[in-house]
Amino acid sequence: MSEILSELSTAVIEGNLDDIVDLTEDALDEDFSAQDILDKGLMPGMDHVGVEFKAGNMFVPEVLRSARAMQSSMELIRPMLVASGVKMVGKVLLGTVKGDLHDIGKNLVGMMCEGAGFDVHDIGKDIEPDAFVAAVKEFEPDVIGMSALLTTTMRSMEHTIKALEEAGLRDKVKIMIGGAPVTQAFSDQIGADGYASNAASAAELAKKFVA
């Protein structure tokens, strides 16, 4: 692999905000396409971050820095990706369910999914079932990720799934859920398609859904 692309991967892993924009420009000067920069530079870097985070060798602030570095590079290449009609891996819609204000885990899932090449649409926290339904209609995601951190708000996930069923949208999307009190058993019980215990696993699960 080219040296400049591997330097980009390293910059993502290190969260090197100072150099990543210059490196991206250098790669473009060397006639690498935006697609190459994404697929062979940024994404392998973020992949590595996901693996290390899952293994407990990297920590939340480092993941945030890596994601920020990747975003700085993406800002530069996104218009080119759009212009050349590059297809993303898929679309992920994310939100913390009604009654719940915790969003750190959900934000991490968003970053990991972006790092895995998804087009991510994050609709925020304390999201009503109807708002999820409206967002599904508008954004047409392949995967929905719902988060809840409280035992008292987990039930909102079930209500959201019901609302999607009533709107006739349930079969059009895969649903994954997560958050401290959430378990695989709960996922099965409320009819979600899967559970992930951490952000890196969530991105892997989303990839499995669209494969």
Place this chain on the structure above:
Amino acid sequence: MSNNLTTVVSSKDVTVKINREKATVIIGERINPTGRKKMLKALQAGDFDMVRQDALAQVAAGAKILDVNAGVPGADEEALLKQVLQTVMDTVDVPLCIDTADPLALEAALKTYEGKALINSVNGEERSLDAILPLVKEYGAAVIGLCMDDDGIPATVDDRLKVATKIIERAAKLGIGPEDIVIDPLALTMGADHTAGFLAMQTIERIVAEFGVNITMGASNISFGMPDRKHINSTFIAMSIHAGLTCPITNPLEEEIAIAVLAADLSMGRDEYGMNWIKAYRVRQKAQAETE
């Protein structure tokens, strides 16, 4: 206004006074199924052994008040909270902090409770103020006020102070004095924002200077996402005690935390002759000798 109000809570026979000149009061956080899958399973199965064990262990480790939360998804919280509360009251004689988001479950718990409870919690949302404060008044309880409102958790010290002010003023209109309001400034994790701890401490200082109320805080989430969390938690809790924290909600079974609180109290001149510190040292020595 005095900058040193006294909040009094009680069980049937034991009264606890929270005051800035006295030793820090630890509110034990463990009777709560949120994020504790074993406890969740036990409560779902109607098994209260773990509740009893946690109550005894936390009191033995120095908790003066115990938080009681029975938020189990799908369960009848009104009935379950009453059961858990009764179990704890039958097991230990310390004041309890009734932790629920459901006003009906809260009222049922207050009817069961013997003594002056601490309610966890009210916040600056209109719906919350309207539902919770009348219960505080009716049952003569004290209440924790969270610095958040309809717009979420404010990002600045000024805006958090505004929410605290709103809660204290609304309570006053119902005849609830500021001594019965314990403010929680809300500590978000430094894993996501490295200024979150400093913001919480600045908020504490401002609220204490303005109202002199007692301050609580969940001091375990501050380190979420970070390695070696117990060192962060114990340092943060000690620094927050200096800022004005008087009754943290935390896990007294974490030895580092319990030690940090004792050392902070001694450093603040609230541990006469260092007796609490020395006593705790001897307990640790004895435990160590027994395991060797």
